[in-house]
Amino acid sequence: MDDTHRRKIQALLDHHRTMRIATVRPDGWPQVTTVGYANEGFTIYFLCGIDSQKAQNLSRDDRVSLAIDDDPAQVMEITGLSMAARAVAVTDPVEAEKAIALLMARYPEQKAAGLSAPKPSEVRLIRLTPTVISLLDYSKGFGHTDLVAC
Template identity: 40%
Template sequence: MTTDITPIHGGAVAAIVALMDSQRLLTLGVNRPDGWPQVTTVGYVNDGLNLYMSVARDSQKLANIQADPRVSIAIRSEADRGDAVGLSLAGRATEVRDPDLIAGINRLVAARYPDVNVYCPSGESVAVIHVAPLIIAPVAVADGRSRPQTFSIGEGIGDVAGPDGVSRLF
């Protein structure tokens, strides 16, 4: 079975960003040096299609990302009717080092999670990770059947803006 990959378009971006905006957790898959995958659940914020998370600087997760930046992510929600809606994506992870960008991410965290903004990324012991998606596959499940579609973002795009074409960080 072959999966058709379609270049992403505005309607798909809006729907995907709405799903990302509605959730708090994602499942992150990274590659370990021994070839086995490592999968963990982490909190995140997004700016359009861009995902940001903080990890401990001494974590195996960060070491794995530094060795191989290819990651997979799954985000899932459940509608009131019990129909699942989610997405999986493949992308490249990089550490954010720009203090102005980190300040913008902290503003996103504080706005999205006012009850937990004490956890805004800062300090020497924390690394902020940016995931730029390359392939996104949103999935809707209705009547027990999944209905996926796969979209290509394109290699080399470092910053994908929101559905209005504008990054919300600045």
């Protein structure tokens, strides 16, 4: 991965706070949901309910696809990324505390609203590690993507 791609990917990950993530349901159909996330470099963390459909899907199949982007006024201004990644439940207490701290820092409004950080035992924390990233930049042409292997 060249440095230009690395900087663009990092900037997109750092700028946004939500992503659409697709997991694989038991019947083979994809399930897409929007979740908040925090990242450390290219490693992405999110949380979901312990018994949620996402958690159940990920316990069977660790493959995910995700998209992070804006909603620009003009089609030719679309920028963002899509990613294939592997999902792993965070079980290490030190990593879990770090992930929750990253998420709370990304969403300071939670604390301002009087909501406390979730306890790792109350949620399923997931770490995503990218395998392939597509950088979308329509300013370079309709549908332009740069495919980057990780």
